[in-house]
Amino acid sequence: MAEATGRLTAAPIPVPVRIARRAWRLRRLPLIPIFVLIIFVISGLGANWIAPHNPERGDIRARNVPPAWMEGGSTKYLLGSDHLGRDVLSRVIFGARISLAVVVVTLALGGIVGVSAGLVAGFYGGWRDEVIMRIVDIKLAIPTILLALVLILALGQSFLIIVVILAIAVWPRFARNIRGEVLQLKTMDYVALAKVAGASTPRILIMHILPGVVNTLIILATLEVGIVILLESTLSFLGAGVPPPTPAWGSMVADGRDRLAVAWWISTMPGLAIMAVVLSMNLFGDWLRDKLDPRLRQLE
Amino acid sequence: MINGTQATDQPILEVKDLRTYFQTRWGTVKAVDGVSFDLHRGETLGLVGESGSGKSVTMLSLMQLIPIPPGRIVSGEILLDGENLLELTEDQMSKVRGSQIALIIQDPMTSLNPVFSIGNQVMEAIKIHQDIPRKSVWEKALDVLRKVNIPAAETRMRDYPHQMSGGMRQRVVGAISISCQPSVLIADEPTTSLDVTIQAQYLKLLKELQRESNLGLIFITHDFGIVAKMCDKVAVMYAGKIVEQGTVRDIFNHPSHPYTEALLASVPKLEEDVDRLYSIEGQPPALHDLPPGCPFAPRCPYVMEQCREEYPPVFQVDEAHSAACWRLA
Amino acid sequence: MTTSAGQTPPSSSPSSERPGQNGSEPTVLLEARDLKKWFPVTKGVLISRTTGWIKAVDGLSFQIRTGETLGIVGESGCGKSTTAKMLLMLEEPTEGSILYQGQDIHLSGPEQRREYRKSVQAVFQDPWSSLNPRMRVKDLIAEPMVINWSLPRQEIRERVEKLLSDVGLMAYHGNLYPHEFSGGQRQRLAIARALSLNPKLIVLDEPVSALDVSIRAQIMNLLKDLQQEYNVSYLLIAHHLATVRYMCDWVAVMYLGQIVEYAPVRELYENPSHPYTKALMSAALPSHPDIEQEEMILTGEVPSPLNPPAGCRFHPRCPFVMDRCSVDIPVVTEISPGHHVSCHLY
Structure with a gap:
């Protein structure tokens, strides 16, 4: 097929053409998932301004009010209120903030640890690789929930501890995939040529290896x-x-x-929020993976 | 060599005005654009060209292995022993493939399946195309392996590819490709360069196969060395068209198209010192964006006004020697 | 245009350019003495023990002179790439020494080693793998200078433009990414990068074999021109014998980690003496259909470097094998000035 695509010439490509090409590549954008995710992020960031009520203070007089569209519902509580008279919508919006914060901090933490471990294991190989990959294997063999419950019992319950536990749960996957990528990248001739040009190991890792794993990392x-x-x-x-x-x-x-029998919306609304966000994120992730690197389809 | 009797024979393969186009996002790519040649039994044709010249698409069109879409054989005839392959259904064509036209790939490592024994793989090839009893399939496989000079063929039947040397594996690949007595064998050159001694073994094997079954042999190559060593006839391709065609001595002694001439002058020689090679400036054109007129014009040292405007017709230089260049007008 | 290179009489190349016949010999830039690289074969995962050695390179000696090209030919697995890696300091030799301008680089201080590193650069076979796809061309070419020299940005930019024009590209190409170039142009970029530090030696590992035929001559001629302009030496690793004849002044033929024949280029091609060299020559493709070649196809495979044959390593495949070949290791004999062969026939 290389025959048919011809060869690229190195004449400069005009900017409008580049933009048009980029737009063409984005044509099958997953619009609904992106919309859901935008709402999720906005809710998380702006919960204080968006939420109609204080999520933690309830109105005893308005307990178990059904959602607005149901009989007995009120536009004051669009998604109804819970057994303590707290607005469900506001609680879902504030819940988004917790989820967003947990996701960002967890992935930052787990990502940094996982990527560093993967880089070291893949690039240096040898005993470092052995040690890191055995730790990954051990971690993957322990049930995450069990580990989390034990750690929380031992250390107490706080945002920081939750995030650290979740980071412990996610870093091995980063480490393992990044390591695989690095193993491949380090055999590229340009890495050897960088050594020949006198580049130090940190420079090679940062300039020549890390940019090559960014796509994998994003996906x-x-x-x-x-x-x-x-x-x-x-x-x-x-x-x-x-x-x-x-x-x-x-x-x-x-x-x-x-x-559930008296006020099903109290459980269902946050449940739907979880589902919508996770599903949208996965759809978006799949799309991104196909765009950035179709080779990674076997991931997950 | 083409000897008198063969030249008067009916050609075993005749390709007439073959056109294979691809629909791409840059527009229609005319990967093969009006290619004609013929091949007799016992004869070797070299189809020479660089990447993008259309030589591989020509080969895939002959086998009808073009992915459709985006590819499409727009027009032409491929006559194998008088029968037009382009009129066959896919079922009929899959019978032709392997039994009448076979493809041989030079890399013995990738063309054998490591999990099946040698005998199994040869027998499989026979069973697909021939309806013969189980017992005689074994006999036949043995026979083919003997034909390609595999020593102790009987014990070798039970061996697996990894138990054999590279040269032996090459022979097994050869055995599979001739197991159904094809009349035309297409040898596709690997993209990665092989060691010279391995290549020499491979070329020798092909000569043997050809002599054994009086095959018509087509070499898809970019290497004039292979042409010089193996071929009787040569067709030089550039940007989807055959620009020059003739016997191997016509081409080497009197190259008539500037591209052929330039290519020959740009190859270093084993036998003599060359002070400075001729270097063809520029690069092969992009097929989706061909210049009007002759596609070689931008790189041609003899370019004339006319060349940029109109594609030259094919001029007969000699009886079996033709080229498409305005200088011959 | 030379209508056909065949019309160029072979004798037209001035003999003074050829080595071994020159009165004032060029100085030796780099010398390898009895270079060895053995890779351990290990068993066990955590507690591993060595069970054998792969003798990838086993006692190489050669010289590279200023402004000249040494070619190393041989089949895959003969150790030519390992040799290149040792010269590039990507591998440490197990034994032996590399002398650069008379100094053993493994015994000298870190400052001299750094100096050596700067002086020896490389161009590899695959132009798709040798340029980092995520860097702009100007940064790629500038990288060695940024690492090794403290030059103002303006000067680096000017030098990048000079290098681009030296390899036949334009200044605006610097702003593009490697994937926007064809194979031949990428190889030009790789050459520009290799030249950026004004090296004394460039290791060329199959520099044209991945390119289209019509592009190869461009790159070979460019390399020859740059050699004149920069007075740089080349170590050319190739398997295509005609390419080696065109590019090199000296040729070393390797088999199973050892040099079996070493001679000035014309001497080697006109008078190949080791049976292995002869076999290679007869297996190489002719440049014209009328050229008759001696039929000498080697049987068997290259034996494993894990367990090389005793005596002469070529003896199991040699058509001229004698009794002593399987027992005695042949010594290097100079059969004519500069022409060294290790074979019991001489």
Whole structure:
């Protein structure tokens, strides 16, 4: 097929053509997932301004108010209110903030640890590789929830500890995939030529290896977002998440679970939020993976 | 060598005005644009060209292995023993492939399946194309392996590829490709360069195969050395067209198209010192953006006004020697 | 235009350019003495022990002179790439020494080693893998200078433009990324980068074999021109014998980690003496259909360097094998000035 595509010439490509090409490449943008994710991010960042009510203070007179479109519902509580008279919509919006914060910090932490470990293991090889990969294997063999519950019992329950636990859960995947990528990149001739040109090891890692793993990193991160949100929700559901009364989606689902018969919306609304965000993130991640690197389809 | 009796024979393969186009995002790419040649039994044709010249697409068109879409054989005839392959259904064509036209790939490492025994793979090739009883398939496979001079063929049948040397594996690949007595064998050159001694073994094997079954042999290559050593006839391709065609001595002694001439002058010689090679400036054109007129004009040292405007017709230089260049007008 | 290179009489190249016949010999730039590289074969994962050695390079000695080209030919697995890596300090020799301008680089201080590193650059075979796809061309070419020299940005930019024009490209090409170039142009970029530090020696590892035929002569001629202009030496690693004849002044033929024949280029091609060299020559493709070649196709495979044959390493495949070949290691004999062969026939 190389025959048919012909060869590229090195004449400068005019800017409009470049923009047009880029637009063409983006043509199958997953619009709905992107829309959902934008709402998620805006809710998370602007919860203070957007939420109609204080999520932690309830109105005893307005307990278990159904959503606005149902009989007995009120536009004051669009998605209804819970057993303590707190606005469900506001709690879902504030829950987005918790999820967003957890995702960002967890991925930053887990990503940095995982990428560094992967770079070192892949680039240096030898005993460093052995040690790092065995730790990864051991980590992957321990059930995450179990580990999390034990650590929380031992260390207590706080945002920082939750995030550290989640980072522990995600870094091995980063390490393993980045290592694989580095193993391939370091055999490229340009890495050998950089050594010949006198480049130091840190320079080679930063200038020649790291840029090559960025695509993998972005794809991995988007796919990990869903996992992190689900894990955090699970922990919250089990009562081991961010401590109440801060509204987290998982603990909201747990709160409403005994009242499903009387007020189903208390559990269902945060549940739907979890589903929408995770599904959108995965769809977006799949699309991104196909765009950036179709080779990675076997990931996950 | 073309000897008198063969030249008067009916050609085993005749390609007439073959055109294979690809639909790409840059527009229609005329990868093969009006290619005609013929081949007799026992004869070797070298199809010479660089990447993008259309030689590989020509080969894929002969086998009808063009991915459709984006590819499409727009027009032409491929007559194998008088039968037009382009009129066959896919089912009929898959019978032709391997049994009448076979493709041989030079790299013995990648063309054998490591998990099946040698005998299995040869027998598989026979079973696909021939309806013969199980017992005789074994006999036949053995026979083919003997034909390509594999020593102790009977015990070798049970061996796996990794148990054989590279040269032996090459022979097995050769055995598979001739197992159904094809009349035309297409040898595609690998993109990675092989060691000279391995290449010499391979070329010798092909000569043997050809002599054994009186095959018509087509070499898809970019190397004039292979042409000099192996071929009787040569067709030089550039930008989807055959620019010059003739016997191997016509081409080497009196190259008539400037591209052929330049290519020959740009290859270093094993046998003599060359002070300075002729270097063809520029690069092969992009097929989706061909200049009007002769596509070689921008790189041609003899370029004339006319060349930039109109594609030259094919001029007969000699009985079997033709070239498409305005200088011959 | 030379209508056909065949019309150029072979004798037209001035003999004074050829080595071995010149009165004032060029100075030796680099010398390898009994260079060896053995790779351990290990068993076990955590506690590993060495069970054998792959003798990739086993006792090489050669010289590279200023402004000249030494070619190393041989089949894959003969150790030519390992040799290149040792010269580029990508591999440490197991034994032996590399003398650069008379100094053993492995015994000298870090300052001299740095100096050596700057003086020896490389161009590799695959132009798709040898340029970092995520860097702009101007940064790629400038990188060696940025690492090794403290030059103002303006001067680096001017030098990048000079290098681009030296290899036949334009200044605006500096702003593009490697994927916007064809194979031949990429190889030009690789050459520009290799030249950026004004090296004394460039290792060329199959520099044209991945390119289109019509582009190869461009690159070979460019390399020859640059050699004149920069007075740089080349170590050319290639398997295509005609290319080596065109490019080189001296040729070393390697087989299983050792040099079997070493001679000035014309002497080697006109009077190949080692049976292996003869076999290579007869297997190489002719430049004209009327050239008759001696039929001498080698049987068998190159043996494993893990367990090379005793005596002469070529003896199991040699058509002229004698009794002593499997016992005695042949010594290097100078059969004519500069022409060294290690074979019991001489």
